[in-house]
Amino acid sequence: MSVATVNKPRARDRQATKEALMAAAVTVIAECGYEGATTRAIADAAGCSEALIQRYFNGKEGLLLAILDKEDDRSDAALFxxxxxxSSLAQEAREMLAHSVEKISERSDRIRIVISRALLDEAFKARFNRIWIREDVKSGLESRLARYVYAGMADPDLDIGVAAEMLLSLSFELGFIHRELLQTSPDRTNRLLEQFAEMFGRAISAPLSTGRSVSESGDAPR
Amino acid sequence: MSVATVNKPRARDRQATKEALMAAAVTVIAECGYEGATTRAIADAAGCSEALIQRYFNGKEGLLLAILDKEDDRSDAALFxxxxxxSSLAQEAREMLAHSVEKISERSDRIRIVISRALLDEAFKARFNRIWIREDVKSGLESRLARYVYAGMADPDLDIGVAAEMLLSLSFELGFIHRELLQTSPDRTNRLLEQFAEMFGRAISAPLSTGRSVSESGDAPR
Amino acid sequence: MSVATVNKPRARDRQATKEALMAAAVTVIAECGYEGATTRAIADAAGCSEALIQRYFNGKEGLLLAILDKEDDRSDAALFxxxxxxSSLAQEAREMLAHSVEKISERSDRIRIVISRALLDEAFKARFNRIWIREDVKSGLESRLARYVYAGMADPDLDIGVAAEMLLSLSFELGFIHRELLQTSPDRTNRLLEQFAEMFGRAISAPLSTGRSVSESGDAPR
Amino acid sequence: MSVATVNKPRARDRQATKEALMAAAVTVIAECGYEGATTRAIADAAGCSEALIQRYFNGKEGLLLAILDKEDDRSDAALFxxxxxxSSLAQEAREMLAHSVEKISERSDRIRIVISRALLDEAFKARFNRIWIREDVKSGLESRLARYVYAGMADPDLDIGVAAEMLLSLSFELGFIHRELLQTSPDRTNRLLEQFAEMFGRAISAPLSTGRSVSESGDAPR
DNA sequence: TATGAATGAGTGTTCATTCAT
DNA sequence: GATGAATGAACACTCATTCAT
Structure with missing residues (x-):
C-alpha cells in the first residue's frame, strides 16, 4: 500500500525457478540436514515463495527426489x-582414483545429502541404488582392465569384475568416506591415493614369480 | 510407609530405564530416521514416560549422543x-575382513544412525570421528602387518600404515557400504571378501628376491 | 489479422465460460463442501483458468452468490x-407435494450447498431468505386454497395462510429433509407423501366443531 | 524470563479441558462455519493450547464428531x-410441538453446525443419521397416538406411523427450519405452532361426515 | 483477453519440552 | 522419582488471489 510495496516479483521463468530451488535446497540441506532444512529457508535461499516447492516438486520430499535424480549423470564417467x-596398471588406478575423487568432491554436498537420507529411508535407498549403481561404469572399467590383461600386463587368472569393484570401492573410500566423513586432509588423501594405486597395480599385475615363489615358500610365521 | 515404598521399583531402575531408552531409540531411529523418531515413540518403545528422556539424557539430542558414546567399544577389535x-597375508586379510564385517553388521543400526547424522552435522561429525577413528586399532593392525614384514612375507618397502588403512577401508566398504547402503547380497559380499583378501595379499606380499631372502630368515616373530 | 481473430473463441465465450464455471462450482462444491472446493478444482472442472473466477465473479464468494441468485427461478412454481x-383437497395436496419434491430434487445439489452455507453465515442467510422465501408462491398457493373454500370444499374458518405454510413445510420436509438429509428411500418418501396429502386434506376440509360431533357418526370415509 | 512470564498454566483437568474445547468449538463454528473456525480460535476461546485439540480429539474433525456424538441425548424425549x-389430539400436538421447538432451540447452535456439515459430507451424514434418527422417540410417539386411537379420539384407519412422522416433521420445520433458517419470528412461529397443532388434530381425529359431504359436492371451482 | 507463474497469509498439525501433581 | 497434562514455537503445506506477459 505504501511506497515500499515493491516486493521483487521474481522473473517469471518456471525452469529457472525450479533450478534455483534445487540449488538452494542442496545448500541448505547440506548445512542443516534434511529435516533441519525448512521449506521457508530453502525458498528464501532460492529467492522465491515456499509455495513453489509444493507446486513444482510436490513438496519437500519431491525436492529431495529431484536432487537425487539429478545425480544420474552419465557424462563424467564416460569422460574417463x-x-x-x-602405461601401467598402477598409473591406470592412479588416474581412475584421481578422477573419481575429483568428481565426487565436486558433487559432495549432493552426495552427502542423498546418502545420509538413503541410510535411514528404505524407499529412498532403493531409488538411490537404482541411480547410484552404475553398471555401465563398472563394465566400462572392466573393459579397460581386460585390455591390460590382453596386453599381458594383468593377471589373466584374476576376476576382472572383482578388480573393478575393488577400484570403485577404493575410490568411494577416498573420495567420500575419507574426505567427507573422516575429514582426512587432502594431502593425506592424495598420499593414500598414490599408494592405493600402487598396491592395486601390484595386486592385479601379471604374476611375476614373486607372488608364486613366495607362496611356495609358504611357511607360516610363528 | 517406608515398607510400602519397597513395592515401587526404585534406584536400580534408573540405569535399566536409561538402557531401555537407548535401545528403544536405536530401534526407532533406525526405522524412522533421527527427526522422524519422536520422543513419544521412543518412550513408548521403552515403556516409560517421555519426560525421562529429558531427565536422563537432557533431551533427544543427548540421547543420540549417548548412543554414539556407546559406539566407543574397545573390546571387539582387541579380540581380533x-x-x-x-599362515598367509591373504588369510590375514580374509580373517580381518570377515571379523570386521561381522562386527559392523552386529551394530549396523547404530552405525547407520550415527553416520547418517555425521554426514550433515559438523559438530556431530567431529564427535563421531573422535570416537570412530580408532588409532589403537589401526596401530594394532600395523603391528600385525609389521610382523609379516619381519617374517619376510610382506614387502618391507611398502608403507605399513597405508596397507592397514587399505584393509580398514575395504572392511568398511564390504561391511557397511555394500551391506547397508548398496544392499549387496551376503553371498556376493562374501565372494568379494575372499577376492579382496586375495588381492590384498598380493598387493603387499614381498617381491621376488626380497621375499625369498627374508623368508629364508623365516622365523616367525614373537 | 482480422481474419485470424475469428479462430480464437471470442465474445460469446465469456457467457459460456461463466456458466461453465457456475455448473462446475455446483458439482465440485456439492462433492467437497464450499471451503473444500478449491478454485483450482472448479476451474479445472470448467476447463478454464482460475483467474477467471476472479475476473468474472470477483472471487470465490461471488461465484457462490451467483449460484444462489440462479436459485431465483420464478418459472416452475408458476407452472404448478x-x-x-x-377434484379434492387431498389430491391438490398430493399434486402440490409431488411437484415440489420433484423440483427440489432436480436442484438438490444447489440447495444443499446454499442451505449448508446459510445455516452458518448470517449475511448469506439473509440473502438466501430474500430469494428463497417466495411470497408470490405462497400467495399463489393461498389463492388456490381460497378457491377450494369458495367451492365449499375447505373449512372457511381456517387460516388459509397457515394452511399454505403447512403445505410448503411438508413439501420441504419430504423433498429436502427426508430425501437429502435423512436419506429416506424414494419409496418411503412417496408413501409419506400420499398420506401426508390425505391428512392435509382432512385437516382443512373438516368444519371446525365437527371433530367431536362427527366422531359420533364414526364412519371412516373412503 | 521476565516478570510477566506468568502464563496461566490452566487447571490440569483433562475432562474439564475437553469440555471447554467442545463448548468453544460450538460457539466458534456457529459463528464462523466449520472451516472458518480455526483451531487457533477454538483453543483461544477454550483458554487452552491448540495442541490439545489434536491430543484429545485427534484433530479438528474429531472435535466435530465429538460434538455430534453429544447430540445423542436420550433424556429430553423421554421427558415428554x-x-x-x-385431553385432545390438538392439545397433544400442541404440547409435543412446543416441547420439541424448545428443545431444538436450546441446542440450535450444535444442530446448525451438525446439519450444515451433514449436508455436504456423506460420511458425516451417515454418522449424523445414526444418531439423529431416533426410532425410540418415533415409536414412543406412536404409542401415545395409539392410546388416543384406543380412546376413540383418533381415526383407527390412519397409519399411526405416518402420523407420528408428520408430527416430527412439523416440529423440525417449526423448531429448526423456521426459527434457524427462515428466521421466522417467535410470535409467528408460535401462531403457526398453534394452528399446525389444530390442523394435525383434525387430520387424525376420528372421521367426520364432512370429508364425504365435501367430496360429494366434488366439482372443481374455477 | 486469458494465462499461469508467483505469492503471502494462514491452515491443521507436530513435537520436544515443561511442570504441577 | 515419575507421570501425563499442557504448551508454544515451528512445521509443511494450501489456496484464493495478483499480475506480468
Whole structure:
C-alpha cells in the first residue's frame, strides 16, 4: 500500500525457478540436514515463495527426489572411460582414483545429502541404488582392465569384475568416506591415493614369480 | 510407609530405564530416521514416560549422543588383534575382513544412525570421528602387518600404515557400504571378501628376491 | 489479422465460460463442501483458468452468490400454480407435494450447498431468505386454497395462510429433509407423501366443531 | 524470563479441558462455519493450547464428531413421552410441538453446525443419521397416538406411523427450519405452532361426515 | 483477453519440552 | 522419582488471489 510495496516479483521463468530451488535446497540441506532444512529457508535461499516447492516438486520430499535424480549423470564417467590406456596398471588406478575423487568432491554436498537420507529411508535407498549403481561404469572399467590383461600386463587368472569393484570401492573410500566423513586432509588423501594405486597395480599385475615363489615358500610365521 | 515404598521399583531402575531408552531409540531411529523418531515413540518403545528422556539424557539430542558414546567399544577389535598371525597375508586379510564385517553388521543400526547424522552435522561429525577413528586399532593392525614384514612375507618397502588403512577401508566398504547402503547380497559380499583378501595379499606380499631372502630368515616373530 | 481473430473463441465465450464455471462450482462444491472446493478444482472442472473466477465473479464468494441468485427461478412454481384445481383437497395436496419434491430434487445439489452455507453465515442467510422465501408462491398457493373454500370444499374458518405454510413445510420436509438429509428411500418418501396429502386434506376440509360431533357418526370415509 | 512470564498454566483437568474445547468449538463454528473456525480460535476461546485439540480429539474433525456424538441425548424425549395424555389430539400436538421447538432451540447452535456439515459430507451424514434418527422417540410417539386411537379420539384407519412422522416433521420445520433458517419470528412461529397443532388434530381425529359431504359436492371451482 | 507463474497469509498439525501433581 | 497434562514455537503445506506477459 505504501511506497515500499515493491516486493521483487521474481522473473517469471518456471525452469529457472525450479533450478534455483534445487540449488538452494542442496545448500541448505547440506548445512542443516534434511529435516533441519525448512521449506521457508530453502525458498528464501532460492529467492522465491515456499509455495513453489509444493507446486513444482510436490513438496519437500519431491525436492529431495529431484536432487537425487539429478545425480544420474552419465557424462563424467564416460569422460574417463574414453581415455587411452595408461602405461601401467598402477598409473591406470592412479588416474581412475584421481578422477573419481575429483568428481565426487565436486558433487559432495549432493552426495552427502542423498546418502545420509538413503541410510535411514528404505524407499529412498532403493531409488538411490537404482541411480547410484552404475553398471555401465563398472563394465566400462572392466573393459579397460581386460585390455591390460590382453596386453599381458594383468593377471589373466584374476576376476576382472572383482578388480573393478575393488577400484570403485577404493575410490568411494577416498573420495567420500575419507574426505567427507573422516575429514582426512587432502594431502593425506592424495598420499593414500598414490599408494592405493600402487598396491592395486601390484595386486592385479601379471604374476611375476614373486607372488608364486613366495607362496611356495609358504611357511607360516610363528 | 517406608515398607510400602519397597513395592515401587526404585534406584536400580534408573540405569535399566536409561538402557531401555537407548535401545528403544536405536530401534526407532533406525526405522524412522533421527527427526522422524519422536520422543513419544521412543518412550513408548521403552515403556516409560517421555519426560525421562529429558531427565536422563537432557533431551533427544543427548540421547543420540549417548548412543554414539556407546559406539566407543574397545573390546571387539582387541579380540581380533589378539589372535595369532595367519599362515598367509591373504588369510590375514580374509580373517580381518570377515571379523570386521561381522562386527559392523552386529551394530549396523547404530552405525547407520550415527553416520547418517555425521554426514550433515559438523559438530556431530567431529564427535563421531573422535570416537570412530580408532588409532589403537589401526596401530594394532600395523603391528600385525609389521610382523609379516619381519617374517619376510610382506614387502618391507611398502608403507605399513597405508596397507592397514587399505584393509580398514575395504572392511568398511564390504561391511557397511555394500551391506547397508548398496544392499549387496551376503553371498556376493562374501565372494568379494575372499577376492579382496586375495588381492590384498598380493598387493603387499614381498617381491621376488626380497621375499625369498627374508623368508629364508623365516622365523616367525614373537 | 482480422481474419485470424475469428479462430480464437471470442465474445460469446465469456457467457459460456461463466456458466461453465457456475455448473462446475455446483458439482465440485456439492462433492467437497464450499471451503473444500478449491478454485483450482472448479476451474479445472470448467476447463478454464482460475483467474477467471476472479475476473468474472470477483472471487470465490461471488461465484457462490451467483449460484444462489440462479436459485431465483420464478418459472416452475408458476407452472404448478397455473394448473386447474383438483377434484379434492387431498389430491391438490398430493399434486402440490409431488411437484415440489420433484423440483427440489432436480436442484438438490444447489440447495444443499446454499442451505449448508446459510445455516452458518448470517449475511448469506439473509440473502438466501430474500430469494428463497417466495411470497408470490405462497400467495399463489393461498389463492388456490381460497378457491377450494369458495367451492365449499375447505373449512372457511381456517387460516388459509397457515394452511399454505403447512403445505410448503411438508413439501420441504419430504423433498429436502427426508430425501437429502435423512436419506429416506424414494419409496418411503412417496408413501409419506400420499398420506401426508390425505391428512392435509382432512385437516382443512373438516368444519371446525365437527371433530367431536362427527366422531359420533364414526364412519371412516373412503 | 521476565516478570510477566506468568502464563496461566490452566487447571490440569483433562475432562474439564475437553469440555471447554467442545463448548468453544460450538460457539466458534456457529459463528464462523466449520472451516472458518480455526483451531487457533477454538483453543483461544477454550483458554487452552491448540495442541490439545489434536491430543484429545485427534484433530479438528474429531472435535466435530465429538460434538455430534453429544447430540445423542436420550433424556429430553423421554421427558415428554412420560407425560400423561392430553385431553385432545390438538392439545397433544400442541404440547409435543412446543416441547420439541424448545428443545431444538436450546441446542440450535450444535444442530446448525451438525446439519450444515451433514449436508455436504456423506460420511458425516451417515454418522449424523445414526444418531439423529431416533426410532425410540418415533415409536414412543406412536404409542401415545395409539392410546388416543384406543380412546376413540383418533381415526383407527390412519397409519399411526405416518402420523407420528408428520408430527416430527412439523416440529423440525417449526423448531429448526423456521426459527434457524427462515428466521421466522417467535410470535409467528408460535401462531403457526398453534394452528399446525389444530390442523394435525383434525387430520387424525376420528372421521367426520364432512370429508364425504365435501367430496360429494366434488366439482372443481374455477 | 486469458494465462499461469508467483505469492503471502494462514491452515491443521507436530513435537520436544515443561511442570504441577 | 515419575507421570501425563499442557504448551508454544515451528512445521509443511494450501489456496484464493495478483499480475506480468
Amino acid at each position: 572411460l574414453g581415455r587411452p590406456l595408461c | 588383534l589378539g589372535r595369532p598371525l595367519c | 400454480l397455473g394448473r386447474p384445481l383438483c | 413421552l412420560g407425560r400423561p395424555l392430553c
